[in-house]
């Protein structure tokens with residue numbers, strides 16, 4: 001794997017991820033106290049606090065710190081992004097979408113609370129996300145807060161996640177090409193990762209050119225995230241089946257390994273991580289350690 005262990009031999013990446021996740025989980029817990037109406041707040045908390053790697057909030061904080069900001073400036077928007085991510089998962093799992101019974105190892109929101117409550121829990125998380133950024137962000141100029149809110153809005157709506165989901169739904173049962181697959185992934189997965197990184201850089205006081213660089217970094221790792229997901233689907237199911245061809249190479253669903261071959265997809269992933277890391281070379285080397293390691297983690301994770 002392409003790593004920068006030579007530059008950062010001692011960076012304690014696992015400790016870093018663990019301690020940031022603890023901070024994020026505490027802030028998320030505080031953001032939604034149990035109150036009336038109990039049912040909706042319980043449903044919101046059920047999915048929001050159900051685990052998850054917290055990659056988006058950690059990217060947001062790391063990006064804020066890279067440009068000279070501090071964690072507390074980024075925490076409200078980091079929480080907002082995890083609220084939006086969680087609501088997209090709740091809605092994605094509904095019977096009218098993917099109809100999934102399990103998420104993050106637990107029964108899905110609608111399985112526990114019913115479809116009507118799951119829809120509302122998603123709606124409430126989405127609106128709380130924006131309220132949270134607007135009311136809880138401290139020590140950032142109003143102009144930067146508004147820029148972050150605009151960034152967040154555009155990453156979610158009909159130019160963002162929703163666009164990816166509608167095109168994904170419309171392509172069901174059809175053969176899609178690489179450009180169409182890329183469109184779906186850029187919108188369903190990359191856009192919110194991009195918003196996480198860009199909002200962090202905006203709130204941390206980054207210049208326009210720094211924010212642009214962070215956007216380029218985020219676009220690379222956003223696509224990388226999905227390419228690696230597709231590769232893992234193949235390699236994990238191959239291991240489970242003890243065969244050379246895994247689930248996704250055999251199924252109808254278009255994936256990078258299916259359209260590019262497994263080696264082609266791995267090569268593409270290597271190129272994306274190298275491009276992401278190149279963007280970081282323009283920043284202070286010590287401060288960019290977390291984002292170097294996050295890119296490598298996304299590229300070479302095993303699940």
Ligand code: GRG
Pocket residue numbers: 051052053054055084087088089091092097104126156157161162165188189
């Ligand atoms: C956003 C308004 C609005 C509606 C939702 C349903 C929908 C529209 C979009 C689907 C978005 C979706 C489910 C994309 C997949 C994103 C993805 C890569 C999820 C897995 O992320 P991880 O691995 O998961 O970070 P954890 O559980 O670790 O957080």
